[in-house]
Amino acid sequence: MNQLIIATRKSALALWQSEHIAQILKNQHNVDVVLQGFKTKGDILLDSPLAKIGGKGLFTKELEESMLRNEAHLAVHSLKDVPSFFPKGLVLAAVSKREKSNDAMLSQKYENFLSLPKGAKIGTTSLRRKMQLLLLRPDLEIISLRGNVNSRIEKLKKGGFDAIILALAGIKRLKLDKEVNFIYEFSKDELIPAASQGALGIESVEDVKILNLLKCLNDENTLIETTIEREFIATLEGGCQVPIGINAELNEDMVCVRAILGLPDGSEILKDKRMIKKSEFKGFGEILAKEFMSKGAKELLKKAEDMI
Incomplete structure (x- = not known):
């Protein structure tokens, strides 16, 4: 060819x-x-x-x-x-x-997430991010923000938002770190990324x-991580229509798996963090999803769909 x-x-x-x-x-x-x-x-x-x-x-x-x-x-x-x-x-x-799978907060005025004022306007269309942001700061005003990475940053610069939330991977790939005054990288315990992010x-x-x-x-390591994440999503039959975060992070022979799902306003959630052996990765996403389902995950996601 x-x-x-x-x-x-x-x-x-x-x-x-x-x-x-x-x-x-x-x-x-x-x-x-x-x-x-x-x-x-x-x-x-x-x-x-x-x-x-x-x-x-x-x-x-x-x-x-x-x-x-x-x-x-x-x-x-x-x-x-x-x-x-x-x-x-x-x-x-x-x-x-x-690339790094974390979420990031971009702002012209505020250095980190905790420095945001009460009632700050945050731009994101992701229901997953909205749910977790409101869990951390119920006082925030979450406003829908669509468009490509560059157009979202332009809207931030024009003063429509106090901060916007983007995947760190896109910022790194396009070398956009000089485009704004402050970039705060969320830990995965603060905001669990989307399946396969990065x-x-x-x-x-x-x-x-x-x-x-x-x-x-x-890439073998990425394949292991994303296999777990995609199995979890596929078993729950969930996409961006519902708020789900799932991230697997491989470190030598162990994988740290974080998962969360719930209502867009953060009022009800299911959340877990597990350590498994690298050799156990196949099928673990499905196992974890079924554990979530036994705790009412399907009903919670249906409730989330009805709120959208």
Whole structure:
């Protein structure tokens, strides 16, 4: 195969991700890699929260359709945007090395989370972040904030928010740390990240030649962590339509797993933190999800859906 075509969204972060993967493939194989840009519904419908217009699959559908039409061979996604199930003919071909998975608070005036004044206006569309922020600070005013990373930062600079919450990975990849005065990195005990946050998922057509070319992108540690996280989400049948946080962090032979779910206003939650052996990772996400379900997780998530 002489040329690989990557279907990509046109946002700065999506292009960075696709170019990053393209460069690795060029370095590893004697192959030409080109990017084909698409606008997805998630990029166009910016006035409504994702939970109300169909969830994160809105960012992948057009790219998947381009692969199924044989217009592209692969797509590079933020793995947290990738649904648990794939259309026939497409597969999750690789999971590349993860960037830091923490959430971060960006502000022009306030150095850290505790320094925010009472009633501060915080921008985020994530129900997971909203739930956990209100658990820590019930006094905050959480305001919906859609758009790409750069447009969100511009809204912060124009004074519409006291702070906004973003994934640290995107800030690092686009080198945006100089764009604002203060960046506060939440610990994972403060804000449990979204499943697969910070990891890139490479989706491709189910073709042996292409799958062999993409094997070089896999990172074993990231695959272990995100397998646990994606199993948890898949078992609960939850996406961005409901507030769920799940993070697995591998350290030598042990994995620390943190999980939380509940109502968007933080009034009811289920939360756990567990240590397991690295060798026990397969199936643990499902086991933990079923433990949450035995404590009423499904009912709580249904209640959360009704509040949206």
